[in-house]
Amino acid sequence: MLNKISEQGSVILRGEEIATRTLDIDVRKLKFYVDNPRIYSFMRADGVQPTQSDILAKLQTLEHVRELVQDIRVNGGLIDPLIVRDGDFVVLEGNSRLAAYHHLFVESPVQWSKVRCTLLPADIDEKSVFALLAQYHVKGKKDWAPYEKAGFIYRRFKNQKVDIPAIANEIGLTKDEAKHLVAVYEFMIEHGDGDRDRWSYYDEFLKSRKIRKVRQEVAGFDDFIVSEIQAGHFGKAMELRDKLPVICTANTKIVRRYMDGTYAFAEAHEAAITAGGENHVLNKLMRFKKWLVEASTEDDILDAPKQIRDRIQYELKEIEKKSRKYKELIEARKNDIDPQ
Structure with missing residues (x-):
């Protein structure tokens, strides 16, 4: 009553x-x-x-x-x-x-x-109901778990046909934050995983730019990582966050050996470290070398106007001098043992 x-x-x-x-x-x-x-x-x-x-x-x-x-x-x-x-x-x-x-x-x-x-x-109406819930749980003090918040935004976007910028404005998130939440939630749906407790693994997986590059280039990588997450092979989500990008920035052979079972996750991470997968100096040099040896680089240099070619020549001479110096320094320390 x-x-x-x-x-x-x-x-x-x-x-x-x-x-x-x-x-x-x-x-x-x-x-x-x-x-x-x-x-x-x-x-x-x-x-x-x-x-x-x-x-x-x-x-x-x-x-x-x-x-x-x-x-x-x-x-x-x-x-x-x-x-x-x-x-x-x-x-x-x-x-x-x-x-x-x-x-x-x-x-x-x-x-x-x-x-x-x-x-x-x-x-x-249902849109006012969603606005009410957003006031309490997204903008307000009562917090939903990220999976719940993402599901709320996803259904607002998919079922009620409200675009992402409008939703983001409604609930006080940036457009990119709302877009990321929808992408992670949709990824979980597409891969048949509705376990809210695994949200943080997928969140970290889709967040990393280093991981994204391998996802785009290596067929089957998404499905493989989903199976690893569901099997509990990462321990905590921070292990995926900290170690998988290192594996992804190493040689592609290490990624493939991890995927075919030759390496377990920890072994792949160790191999990636040994190969320099988390050393920013080595990574910069490798990116520079990759650009340097591309066929288009020679064409770009030779096709540049004379004034630009002269400046390129000067820069290459400076690089050559510095490279020679660094090679000599490394040669002098080649028998040094790293401190433990």
């Missing part, structure tokens, strides 16, 4: 003022929002529609819900009302708190039978 006493109010969503009323509602009348990003990431990634009982059972296993039970009990109720859609009484914001209230209701039905709610109009 609804409490007869209600408080009138309003909220601003997408630039429009929407009338609300706040009152106490029987906890048993309230429903979980199946498209809530947290619920979606736990329960709907496989496309199956969960029941209300399924959602309640899952939420009550979460540590933060158990903590909410204690907080609500100590405070004697909610500090902030649940945000509820009138008519069907779906809880748009506050699903974890609703799960905590269900736990308390089982303990003491009389004390915890009603929960404070702010009702939004029954006909509120």
Whole structure:
């Protein structure tokens, strides 16, 4: 039943003022929002529609819900009302708190039978609902996990056809940040991985420019790394972040030996270090040499105007002098042993 006493109010969503009323509602009348990003990431990634009982059972296993039970009990109720859609009484914001209230209701039905709610109009549109959730969880203090945030943005982009710059502006992210979140989430979908706990691995994998180069040049690399992530061969995501780019900047043979199983991840990383895969001085020299020996470089030099060719000749002489000096210094130290 609804409490007869209600408080009138309003909220601003997408630039429009929407009338609300706040009152106490029987906890048993309230429903979980199946498209809530947290619920979606736990329960709907496989496309199956969960029941209300399924959602309640899952939420009550979460540590933060158990903590909410204690907080609500100590405070004697909610500090902030649940945000509820009138008519069907779906809880748009506050699903974890609703799960905590269900736990308390089982303990003491009389004390915890009603929960404070702010009702939004029954006909509120889905875009306004997403704007509301963005206010709370992307711009606000209540944080979703990155996987949940990415899923929220992805569905806004794909299902509601809102372009990335508009979404980014709505939720206070840069266009590139929002684009990256969508790309990682889409990559996980394409590779059949809905495990929210593996988000950070894919995030690091798609973030690195050094890794991106190998992804573009080596066929099957994406699928191979996905299988490594799913098999748990990286340990923590920071291992992928710190070591895979080193492997990717080494000789391509090392990458292929890693992919064909000749090297395990740790062995490939060690081989890449030995080959200079993480030495910035060597990498710079290798890039310069690669440019120098390209067939087009000779044509570019010879086709340049005389004034430019004269300057190129001067620079090459300077490079030659410095190169000779560095070769002599290295030769003098070739028998030195590296300090341990």
